[in-house]
Amino acid sequence: MVLADRLDRLGTETAFAVSLAASEWAAKGNRVYPFHLGDLNLPTPPNVVAALDRAIAAGKTGYCPAAGIPELREALADDVGQRRGLGYEPGNVVVQPGGKPVITKFVQAVMNPGDEVLYPNPGYPIYESQIEYFGGVARPYRYLPDESGFRIDLDHLRSLVGPATRAIVYNDLQNPIGAESTDAERQAIAELAQRHDLWVLSDEAYFEMRYSGASTSIASLPGMRERTVILYTFSKKFAMTGWRLGAAIGPVEVAETIAKLNTNDESCTTHFVQHAGVEALRGDQSATVGVLDVLRDRRDACIDALSATRGISVHRPEATFYLFPDVTEAMATKGIDDVSRFAAAALHETGVSFCTRRHFGRPQPDEERQYVRFAYSGIDEDDIVEGLGRLRSWLGPS
Amino acid sequence: MVLADRLDRLGTETAFAVSLAASEWAAKGNRVYPFHLGDLNLPTPPNVVAALDRAIAAGKTGYCPAAGIPELREALADDVGQRRGLGYEPGNVVVQPGGKPVITKFVQAVMNPGDEVLYPNPGYPIYESQIEYFGGVARPYRYLPDESGFRIDLDHLRSLVGPATRAIVYNDLQNPIGAESTDAERQAIAELAQRHDLWVLSDEAYFEMRYSGASTSIASLPGMRERTVILYTFSKKFAMTGWRLGAAIGPVEVAETIAKLNTNDESCTTHFVQHAGVEALRGDQSATVGVLDVLRDRRDACIDALSATRGISVHRPEATFYLFPDVTEAMATKGIDDVSRFAAAALHETGVSFCTRRHFGRPQPDEERQYVRFAYSGIDEDDIVEGLGRLRSWLGPS
Numbered sequence: 001m002v003l004a005d006r007l008d009r010l011g012t013e014t015a016f017a018v019s020l021a022a023s024e025w026a027a028k029g030n031r032v033y034p035f036h037l038g039d040l041n042l043p044t045p046p047n048v049v050a051a052l053d054r055a056i057a058a059g060k061t062g063y064c065p066a067a068g069i070p071e072l073r074e075a076l077a078d079d080v081g082q083r084r085g086l087g088y089e090p091g092n093v094v095v096q097p098g099g100k101p102v103i104t105k106f107v108q109a110v111m112n113p114g115d116e117v118l119y120p121n122p123g124y125p126i127y128e129s130q131i132e133y134f135g136g137v138a139r140p141y142r143y144l145p146d147e148s149g150f151r152i153d154l155d156h157l158r159s160l161v162g163p164a165t166r167a168i169v170y171n172d173l174q175n176p177i178g179a180e181s182t183d184a185e186r187q188a189i190a191e192l193a194q195r196h197d198l199w200v201l202s203d204e205a206y207f208e209m210r211y212s213g214a215s216t217s218i219a220s221l222p223g224m225r226e227r228t229v230i231l232y233t234f235s236k237k238f239a240m241t242g243w244r245l246g247a248a249i250g251p252v253e254v255a256e257t258i259a260k261l262n263t264n265d266e267s268c269t270t271h272f273v274q275h276a277g278v279e280a281l282r283g284d285q286s287a288t289v290g291v292l293d294v295l296r297d298r299r300d301a302c303i304d305a306l307s308a309t310r311g312i313s314v315h316r317p318e319a320t321f322y323l324f325p326d327v328t329e330a331m332a333t334k335g336i337d338d339v340s341r342f343a344a345a346a347l348h349e350t351g352v353s354f355c356t357r358r359h360f361g362r363p364q365p366d367e368e369r370q371y372v373r374f375a376y377s378g379i380d381e382d383d384i385v386e387g388l389g390r391l392r393s394w395l396g397p398s
Numbered sequence: 399m400v401l402a403d404r405l406d407r408l409g410t411e412t413a414f415a416v417s418l419a420a421s422e423w424a425a426k427g428n429r430v431y432p433f434h435l436g437d438l439n440l441p442t443p444p445n446v447v448a449a450l451d452r453a454i455a456a457g458k459t460g461y462c463p464a465a466g467i468p469e470l471r472e473a474l475a476d477d478v479g480q481r482r483g484l485g486y487e488p489g490n491v492v493v494q495p496g497g498k499p500v501i502t503k504f505v506q507a508v509m510n511p512g513d514e515v516l517y518p519n520p521g522y523p524i525y526e527s528q529i530e531y532f533g534g535v536a537r538p539y540r541y542l543p544d545e546s547g548f549r550i551d552l553d554h555l556r557s558l559v560g561p562a563t564r565a566i567v568y569n570d571l572q573n574p575i576g577a578e579s580t581d582a583e584r585q586a587i588a589e590l591a592q593r594h595d596l597w598v599l600s601d602e603a604y605f606e607m608r609y610s611g612a613s614t615s616i617a618s619l620p621g622m623r624e625r626t627v628i629l630y631t632f633s634k635k636f637a638m639t640g641w642r643l644g645a646a647i648g649p650v651e652v653a654e655t656i657a658k659l660n661t662n663d664e665s666c667t668t669h670f671v672q673h674a675g676v677e678a679l680r681g682d683q684s685a686t687v688g689v690l691d692v693l694r695d696r697r698d699a700c701i702d703a704l705s706a707t708r709g710i711s712v713h714r715p716e717a718t719f720y721l722f723p724d725v726t727e728a729m730a731t732k733g734i735d736d737v738s739r740f741a742a743a744a745l746h747e748t749g750v751s752f753c754t755r756r757h758f759g760r761p762q763p764d765e766e767r768q769y770v771r772f773a774y775s776g777i778d779e780d781d782i783v784e785g786l787g788r789l790r791s792w793l794g795p796s
Contacts, residue, residue, distance in 0.1 A: 001597060001625055003655060004510050006532075012661050016464075039460045049454055056447055062437045062640045062776075066414075097495050097642070097664045104663050112402050129662055134404075199399060227399055242460045242669030244495070257401060263410050264527055265502050266495045270668050271640030378460075 011129025015359040021344070022353040032347070033387025035354040037378035038175065038322075042239045042294065045287030051279030055272035064271045067259035068095025068247070072274045075281040076247050080232055083208070084217040086225060094255040094262065095277075097269045099205050099233030099246035104130045105258045106167075106229050106248065110199040111136045115166035118157065122176055122324075122360035122371070124203065127169045137164070140364060143179055145326070149315040150179040154188050161192065167199040168192070170218055173206035176360045176373040177324040178317030183216070190221040200228040208237045210319035211296045219250075226251055236321075236377075237288050238280045245269065245277050295321050298376040298384055305388030306374070310396040321377040328370045330395050339370045350390040409527025413757040419742070420751040430745070431785025433752040435776035436573065436720075440637045440692065443685030449677030453670035462669045465657035466493025466645070470672045473679040474645050478630055481606070482615040484623060492653040492660065493675075495667045497603050497631030497644035502528045503656045504565075504627050504646065508597040509534045513564035516555065520574055520722075520758035520769070522601065525567045535562070538762060541577055543724070547713040548577040552586050559590065565597040566590070568616055571604035574758045574771040575722040576715030581614070588619040598626040606635045608717035609694045617648075624649055634719075634775075635686050636678045643667065643675050693719050696774040696782055703786030704772070708794040719775040726768045728793050737768045748788040 018036040026032040067073065073090035081088035096102055103126050111117055113135030119127040121140030131138040141157040143150040170189055172181045181189070193200050200218060207215045219228040229250035235241040248258050262268065299316070302323055306314045311330030314323050327342065336342045339356040346352050357363060357371040376384060416434040424430040465471065471488035479486035494500055501524050509515055511533030517525040519538030529536040539555040541548040568587055570579045579587070591598050598616060605613045617626040627648035633639040646656050660666065697714070700721055704712045709728030712721050725740065734740045737754045744750050755761060755769040774782060 001508075001595075001649065001651075003651065004506065004508055006506065006510070007655055007658075010658060010662065012658050016661075041460070043457065044454070044459045052454075053451065056442070056450075059441065060640065061442045061638065062439070064640060097668070100665050101663055108402065108404065110399075110402055112404070126662055133662070197399075240459065242458065242462060242666070244664060244666070244668045251399065253399075253401065257405060260405075260408060260410050263414075264408065264524055264531070265499055266642060266664070267498050268640070268642070270495070270642045270671060273668060 006133065009132045009135075011125060011132065013125055013359070015355045018343070018353060018355050018359065021347060025347055025351070031351045033352045033383055033390075034379050035352060035374040035376065035387070038375050039241050039378045040236070040239045040291070041378045041380070042291055044239050044243070045280070045284075047283045047287070048238060048240070048276045048280045051283065052272050052276040055275035060272045060275055062271065064268045064274065066262040066268050067255070068093065068269060069271070069274045071278050075278050076232065076249065079281045080230065080249055084220045086217070086220050088249060091252045092249055092255055094248050094258045095269045095274060096246045096248060096262070097244040097266055099231050099235060100126060102229070102231040102246060102248040103127060103201070105261050106201045107131055107134050107136065108261060109254055109257045111166050114164065116162065116164045117167045117169065118160055118165065119169040120171050120174065121362070121364065122357050123169070123171060124175055125359065125361055128361050136166075139165075140361060142364060143177060145369070149317060150177050150324070152181065152185055152189070154185065158192060161196050165196055165198060167201065169201045169203065171203040172218065173204070173210065173215060173319040175206065175320060176322050176355070178315070178320045178322045180317065180319055186216060186218055187221060190218055190224050193227060194223050198227065200224065201231065202228050203231045205231060205233045205236060206320045209292070209295070209321060211292065211299065212318050215319070229254055234277055234280055237291065239291055240280070243273050243276070245273050295377065298379070298381050299323070301381050301384045302374060302376050302388065305385065305392060308398055309388070309392040310398045312395070312398070321375055323374040323376070324371050325374065326369050327372050331370055333395060339372065342370070343372060346391060346394070350387070350394045352387045352391045404531065407530045407533075409523060409530065411523055411757070413753045416741070416751060416753050416757065419745060423745055423749070429749045431750045431781055431788075432777050433750060433772040433774065433785070436773050437639050437776045438634070438637045438689070439776045439778070440689055442637050442641070443678070443682075445681045445685070446636060446638070446674045446678045449681070450670050450674040453673035458670045458673055460669065462666045462672065464660040464666050465653070466491065466667060467669070467672045469676050473676050474630065474647065477679045478628065478647055482618045484615070484618050486647060489650045490647055490653055492646050492656045493667045493672060494644045494646060494660070495642040495664055497629050497633060498524060500627070500629040500644060500646040501525060501599070503659050504599045505529055505532050505534070506659060507652055507655045509564050512562065514560065514562045515565045515567065516558055516563065517567040518569050518572065519760070519762065520755050521567070521569060522573055523757065523759055526759050534564075537563075538759060540762060541575060543767070547715060548575050548722070550579065550583055550587070552583065556590060559594050563594055563596060565599065567599045567601065569601040570616065571602070571608065571613060571717040573604065573718060574720050574753070576713070576718045576720045578715065578717055584614060584616055585619060588616055588622050591625060592621050596625065598622065599629065600626050601629045603629060603631050603634060604718045607690070607693070607719060609690065609697065610716050613717070627652055632675055632678055635689065637689055638678070641671050641674070643671050693775065696777070696779050697721075699779050699782045700772060700774050700786065703783065703790060706796055707786070707790040708796045710793070710796070719773060721772040721774070722769050723772065724767050725770050729768055731793060737770065740768070741770060744789060744792070748785070748792050750785045750789045
């Protein structure tokens with residue numbers, strides 16, 4: 001039996017192979033330090049769980065509207081709008097089973113086959129996959145290292161825009177590299193989008209996952225609200241990754257289109273989980289502050305250890321829970337010229353498991369430096385210190 | 399800002415307009431009897447809810463595998479296989495956020511643009527929508543009334559098959575008409591599929607929603623297992639519509655393809671809901687028997703009342719929770735020639751709310767009789783008797 005041709009264009013998250021390798025290594029009796037997981041090993045706030053139980057007891061176990069329950073759409077309009085200085089209404093909000101479905105639904109809603117879509121690379125691999133799956137041309141833009149971290153190569157980005165360009169995916173507070181735009185950089189992207197009449201998918205999964213300063217949404221810049229769809233997720237801030245709750249927030253016509261896609265795809269997002277989401281947004285926030293406190297300590301422990309390791313150069317992002325160290329020299333020290341083999345060697349020599357740049361979109365031909373991604377969301381501080389101590393013993397002190 | 403052209407091909411469930419009309423009529427202070435809902439007004443079994451709570455307490459709140467947790471895939475392989483006389487393995491099973499997502503993912507997995515797909519009409523409207531949305535040609539097959547209910551017009555169905563036919567959607571135990579194939583009819587469809595090398599989507603949402611006899615899956619007929627994808631849902635049997643839990647069960651290559659689509663779309667189905675699903679399948683079954691007992695009584699109350707009403711002709715299906723009465727004479731009695739206006743008149747004169755044939759796929763040009771759909775899953779027996787009593791007063795006794 002033959003499958004459909006479109007599947008040849010479907011990508012995936014190759015990082016799952018890293019999880020598999022780590023599991024197999026652990027199954028052989030080895031200690032593994034999991035820096036590869038973009039997941040949280042922290043509990044969901046108890047008031048959110050209690051709200052779920054109340055909703056089930058109240059019979060919220062049947063179907064609900066495809067766009068989401070009115071209370072949650074209103075709570076999201078209030079919360080997301082207020083944090084961004086924007087006046088959203090419930091009609092701008094369409095609830096999703098997670099943040100990720102916003103990617104495929106945005107692509108389906110705005111892009112025709114043959115259209116070009118600009119996307120960050122390295123970046124979340126599903127952007128590239130969904131643009132190509134639905135017949136678009138995925139055009140990667142790149143980041144350059146600078147003294148404070150990474151910046152978008154704006155000249156290169158501008159050179160990619162042509163008559164077929166329809167949209168740009170923008171992930172300020174970036175996975176995997178932890179970059180954050182300066183105001184000038186964000187403004188430059190907004191100007192580009194307006195000059196060329198582009199739609200913008202603003203992936204704001206990490207908007208509130210920051211340790212100092214304040215986030216700015218590109219949707220709040222003049223002229224941007226009407227062309228921007230925000231990807232919102234409950235996953236990180238509320239430690240709800242496995243609950244699958246998120247939303248697309250943007251112009252009403254896009255929200256209505258995405259609601260119609262919901263009707264065709266999953267009908268609605270789990271009913272009682274949406275009531276828990278209302279509590280997450282409107283209820284007691286003390287547990288979410290605790291999540292950030294824990295993550296800040298982990299970040300600092302990671303930076304301290306990696307900075308003290310030979311051949312590793314790393315910046316200190318003020319947002320996300322990712323580090324994107326340059327390991328070019330460390331690889332040279334070990335005589336390894338392939339970053340996948342470097343990661344495998346690190347796992348087998350030290351138990352430290354991490355993803356590499358190759359898990360975040362197809363590498364570009366002009367890349368010279370080698371990078372890996374450390375996620376510190378799924379590993380406790382003691383294990384961070386122990387695991388990265390082993391890594392330092394293997395690579396040597398700096 | 400312009401949206402994508404593909405949206406012109408996207409259909410929807412127009413039945414939501416019936417819910418809206420009923421709500422608006424109720425909001426004006428009128429009593430409404432809801433026969434339009436394909437939802438259950440019954441609680442989820444308490445042991446299933448308790449399993450969800452245990453899973454959350456055990457920390458099952460993070461991501462889980464895209465294809466589903468191993469325990470649920472195994473429980474589904476065992477349960478679905480055993481009930482159908484088939485030996486499925488966990489690798490044949492891919493968990494979904496509901497039964498409905500199996501439709502879009504089946505279409506994406508097996509159908510190329512320009513391929514023709516046969517589908518039942520009247521039938522669940524998302525078949526038609528998703529075939530056309532992904533660029534296929536939706537070719538409706540039809541049912542003919544007979545003494546015991548409805549049968550598929552097999553000669554017509556055979557006449558639709560051509561070189562471009564790629565797949566057939568088959569919904570034995572049918573929504574909206576409540577039809578069930580004879581063994582001969584099911585065998586004829588299996589032979590057609592094999593002769594023309596067609597994929598089969600077997601929508602088995604109502605496989606266990608029956609009051610007597612036993613269901614047979616087309617997947618269990620010789621030569622069918624390797625070309626059939628079963629749509630399984632927890633929604634009906636366990637009163638879990640709003641939980642969003644289902645599965646696609648079929649050949650390993652299709653299951654793996656659908657898992658890759660999961661990775662791109664929703665990442666995974668809500669983690670702790672999957673643990674509740676294991677309890678639903680493996681735990682105490684007493685509550686599910688109660689669901690069927692309640693529904694049988696409701697069915698009988700509906701049949702008694704409708705059979706006693708002038709101009710309404712209805713069969714007694716042994717499965718599903720739908721009735722599909724012929725109202726041609728009732729409409730003539732009232733001098734109404736449009737079935738939508740008949741439904742609106744019934745709502746405003748009696749409070750009885752129901753869907754019509756038009757909510758289940760585009761009507762075909764040769765249709766002469768008028769049908770409506772009564773769902774008795776969302777209305778208690780007392781209200782059935784009261785509401786259909788009013789309908790009888792309006793139309794007269796038979």
